[in-house]
Amino acid sequence: MRYAFLLLCLLGWLNPAAAAIEAYEFETPQMEQDYNQLVQELRCLVCQNQNLAGSDADLARDLRRETYEMLSEGKSRQEVVDFMVERYGDFVLYRPQFKTSTYLLWLGPFLLLLLALYFLVRRLRTATPAPEVDEDALARARRLLENNESNK
Amino acid sequence: MNRFVLPLAGFLLMVGLLGYGLSLDPKKVPSPLIDKQAPAFSLAMLEEPARQLSTADMVGQVWVLNVWASWCVSCRAEHQVISELASRRLVPVVGLNYKDDPADATRWLQQFGNPYATSVIDRDGRVGIDWGVYGVPETFVIGADGLIKYKHIGPVSQESLEQKIMPVLKELLG
Amino acid sequence: MIPEIGQFALIVALCVGLVQALVPLAGSSLGIQRWVAVAVPAALAQLLFVGISYACLTFAFLSHDFSVLYVAKNSNTELPLIYRISGVWGSHEGSLLLWALVLALWSGAVAVFTPSVPRVMRARVLAVLGLVSCGFLLFIIATSNPFERLLPAAVEGTDLNPLLQDIGLALHPPMLYLGYVGFSVAFAFAIAALISGQVDSAWARWARPWTNIAWLFLTLGIALGSWWAYYELGWGGWWFWDPVENASFMPWLIGTALMHSLAITEKRGTFKAWTALLAIFAFALSLLGTFLVRSGVLTSVHAFASDPSRGVFILGFLVVVVGGSLALYAWRAPLLKSAASTRLLSRDGMLLLNNAFLTVVTAAILLGTLYPIAIDAMGGKISVGPPYFNLMFISITAPLGVLIGIGMLIRWKQDSLQRLTSRLRIPALAVLLVSLGLTLALPQWQWGAYLGIAMALWISVTAAMALYERFRHRALMSALRSTPAGFYGMLLGHLGIAVFIIGITLTSLYTSEKDLRMAPGDTYTVAGYEFTFHGVRDFNVANYVATRGGFSVRSVDGGYRTEMFPEKRVYRVQNNPMTEAAIDAGIARDLFIALGEPLDNQGAWAVRIYYKPFIRWIWLGAIIMSIGGLVAASDRRYRRLVRSRSPAREAAEQPS
Numbered sequence: 001m002r003y004a005f006l007l008l009c010l011l012g013w014l015n016p017a018a019a020a021i022e023a024y025e026f027e028t029p030q031m032e033q034d035y036n037q038l039v040q041e042l043r044c045l046v047c048q049n050q051n052l053a054g055s056d057a058d059l060a061r062d063l064r065r066e067t068y069e070m071l072s073e074g075k076s077r078q079e080v081v082d083f084m085v086e087r088y089g090d091f092v093l094y095r096p097q098f099k100t101s102t103y104l105l106w107l108g109p110f111l112l113l114l115l116a117l118y119f120l121v122r123r124l125r126t127a128t129p130a131p132e133v134d135e136d137a138l139a140r141a142r143r144l145l146e147n148n149e150s151n152k
Numbered sequence: 153m154n155r156f157v158l159p160l161a162g163f164l165l166m167v168g169l170l171g172y173g174l175s176l177d178p179k180k181v182p183s184p185l186i187d188k189q190a191p192a193f194s195l196a197m198l199e200e201p202a203r204q205l206s207t208a209d210m211v212g213q214v215w216v217l218n219v220w221a222s223w224c225v226s227c228r229a230e231h232q233v234i235s236e237l238a239s240r241r242l243v244p245v246v247g248l249n250y251k252d253d254p255a256d257a258t259r260w261l262q263q264f265g266n267p268y269a270t271s272v273i274d275r276d277g278r279v280g281i282d283w284g285v286y287g288v289p290e291t292f293v294i295g296a297d298g299l300i301k302y303k304h305i306g307p308v309s310q311e312s313l314e315q316k317i318m319p320v321l322k323e324l325l326g
Numbered sequence: 327m328i329p330e331i332g333q334f335a336l337i338v339a340l341c342v343g344l345v346q347a348l349v350p351l352a353g354s355s356l357g358i359q360r361w362v363a364v365a366v367p368a369a370l371a372q373l374l375f376v377g378i379s380y381a382c383l384t385f386a387f388l389s390h391d392f393s394v395l396y397v398a399k400n401s402n403t404e405l406p407l408i409y410r411i412s413g414v415w416g417s418h419e420g421s422l423l424l425w426a427l428v429l430a431l432w433s434g435a436v437a438v439f440t441p442s443v444p445r446v447m448r449a450r451v452l453a454v455l456g457l458v459s460c461g462f463l464l465f466i467i468a469t470s471n472p473f474e475r476l477l478p479a480a481v482e483g484t485d486l487n488p489l490l491q492d493i494g495l496a497l498h499p500p501m502l503y504l505g506y507v508g509f510s511v512a513f514a515f516a517i518a519a520l521i522s523g524q525v526d527s528a529w530a531r532w533a534r535p536w537t538n539i540a541w542l543f544l545t546l547g548i549a550l551g552s553w554w555a556y557y558e559l560g561w562g563g564w565w566f567w568d569p570v571e572n573a574s575f576m577p578w579l580i581g582t583a584l585m586h587s588l589a590i591t592e593k594r595g596t597f598k599a600w601t602a603l604l605a606i607f608a609f610a611l612s613l614l615g616t617f618l619v620r621s622g623v624l625t626s627v628h629a630f631a632s633d634p635s636r637g638v639f640i641l642g643f644l645v646v647v648v649g650g651s652l653a654l655y656a657w658r659a660p661l662l663k664s665a666a667s668t669r670l671l672s673r674d675g676m677l678l679l680n681n682a683f684l685t686v687v688t689a690a691i692l693l694g695t696l697y698p699i700a701i702d703a704m705g706g707k708i709s710v711g712p713p714y715f716n717l718m719f720i721s722i723t724a725p726l727g728v729l730i731g732i733g734m735l736i737r738w739k740q741d742s743l744q745r746l747t748s749r750l751r752i753p754a755l756a757v758l759l760v761s762l763g764l765t766l767a768l769p770q771w772q773w774g775a776y777l778g779i780a781m782a783l784w785i786s787v788t789a790a791m792a793l794y795e796r797f798r799h800r801a802l803m804s805a806l807r808s809t810p811a812g813f814y815g816m817l818l819g820h821l822g823i824a825v826f827i828i829g830i831t832l833t834s835l836y837t838s839e840k841d842l843r844m845a846p847g848d849t850y851t852v853a854g855y856e857f858t859f860h861g862v863r864d865f866n867v868a869n870y871v872a873t874r875g876g877f878s879v880r881s882v883d884g885g886y887r888t889e890m891f892p893e894k895r896v897y898r899v900q901n902n903p904m905t906e907a908a909i910d911a912g913i914a915r916d917l918f919i920a921l922g923e924p925l926d927n928q929g930a931w932a933v934r935i936y937y938k939p940f941i942r943w944i945w946l947g948a949i950i951m952s953i954g955g956l957v958a959a960s961d962r963r964y965r966r967l968v969r970s971r972s973p974a975r976e977a978a979e980q981p982s
Contacts, residue, residue: 023841023842023843023933036839040712041711043709046286047627048626053561058251066281085184086184087281088181088184088286089183089184090706092709093709094713101701101704101706101708104693104697105693105694105714109690109718112690116685116686124668156599156659156660159603160655166696167644167645170617170621170696171641172703173623174623174641176699176702178624178625178702
């Protein structure tokens, strides 16, 4: 089944080098920074894995425009994120939200690291320690060697 | 012996997931608006631009919203099925003319037939964004209470009509 | 005719591959010398036939044979020669044939360049490689035949994807394949060792140079891809954690762990089971990458046209190869227990920690890459992108930066905390202070910058200390003669990492970007450079039409001047507009301009200007690392063993 949006999608794919550049003007540097961060963390839904910043697809342009307008109205970054998620679901976020279904995702690697380190250190600790040097034996050995030397 | 089996076990788990993943479509985005209020709009009608249709007007009846455009190739493919649905006179089918030129849209309907009770003009796609539209065509079923009950992504085939959309309609119509 | 020969050669190669896989394996278990001896000629014969097949496909491209479907879909008469050569691997079927060719090349190299490896071992290694190549050849013949005919032949082909008409992208796949296909050699050695129940660690020594070479190619391949994305895609990015990028990066991370693990196993005879497991993982991840790219199970800009039926085949292949290896591992690994013990405070311990961190970060990347599938299977839908991967990668590999330094100076087997702290105390302090000074010199204080600079400096200082220690108590000539190449390779490898860390730290934190409207005559200043726009002109070139913008650039203090010409191109055949950014490259910074869209009738354009500090250090670091790998692989110790063979030894090596 070929959807028309596959067509849009193809254009988006074959065109990643037609970089999406709009000359938006921002009231404050903070707003510009927020805008840049948002369009990098929001996903283009009709593309083969691109963010809004890098996509030339029509829908991406529209969503960038929405983002710009909302920020200009004074909305916060979280409000823009909520707007997008309300309409397109979690799929539109490249930074997965921290909720029950993503606990494993966000915490898993750190738990794994702790487990790995724990088992590693435990296994290495129980290794046989290097032989302790018996100071008396060492002193006797030295004397013997010196005697041998002096006897030559 | 036990711990040496762990890699194999983990691997088989992953393979199971990947195998199941082959049957899924990673590009299909399900709608988060199911069982939520249909996003309100009030747009000019294609046939009579002076008049407007709003979601408020549709409350109290079950209806279908079909997102289409004259530049959309697959819309032509599903047009017959949509017309078939409209002809059954179960529910009104409203068209959302998405990011289109009204003159092109009118010509398209004249050429292929107009199954819609009316089509409303969404010139800049903002209403589409509110409804979570990300491609054309898409079709929504809205209940009498104004809640979105079903979203179909892509062209509606005869099969999808009978097996997916009709059951939803039947349930809503009681 | 030629395409038919190509197809026939593939079938012959498959048959030869079957012989290469089964006969020596049986022979080594049953003790039949003649069967064991089949391995080498079979491997070379397979190389010959796969080579013939590949040559036929290349010939079809060079001669514009549009009766071959694959050629018609990936080239046309206007395509420049070099892209007709690289177009062979431009799409699914051809790139698989390249995979098979590279695998045959590695097998052939193993057949020829391993005189010191006992016959039986080598036969088993070649047999395993043969098994893998059979899988690939079968896959190609059954589902992805590049020689399929298009009848009637097309008069003109479609264009090769314009994105692929580029030298960086032409070199990128062959380098990548040389890399992660090359991990099949270490894999084969590990499997052969497990099959034979070989308890000693000799196989680690044999596998080392092969792994180093594969690793260096993979490093270069990944760096090439990153560099290409940067200058071609127009948004200044160089890594997106796309599933296919991850598919190449995960084998690299495990390959790095493998290189270090082989070092411990060779030197101390410990962790044989771990090393074998890492060898299996490295190649398994390479195969997984093949699956992810071609099955359609994940969305990616890199994905070849996806086909779930192909996905099923590759998955089945994965189950057989990797599942079989891990089952063999589960059965035989207990035999590989080492007698020696390992202490945490030793180089052994540090290397082990290193491997733990690398393995965990690989697991994190794998988790993030596959998580969307799991959520989808449960009815939801999420995306996992750069914010997740960046956080995981940086937080888990940060401790490694410190460990690298300690690892280069700590003693094998056992060291004391007291000795270490007394040696490292002053250098550590010096590093922290100097880094502080350097970070304060930057335009704005960022903790990330401080940490990154400190880490890079720490690695460099400890590397210098390790070098000094080697040369300190000896005459220069004697020190030079007694220091193995592997040592220099190690230093270079770690220095490469330090350079890489500087690159990513400074670029990520201090990039300046501005999108704006510029009319002819307008000037805008970014990060100390003045950019003046002079309007656009149109040009006609071979297979595209270009609109070129002119910019003059001047540094604010007047000391530097240049001109930059970003373009928008429309390729005639496919009618796609593409942006060619103008880049003024420098060791300390890149200036980057991309043209957007014309904004009005007065000649104003939307323009993007970037200032990217130290971005070249990212790829420079990768190049230095690769040189390190090459130097390490050239170590004489691997070649010295040829002379120590004796007849008695030969007799003792009869197949068991």
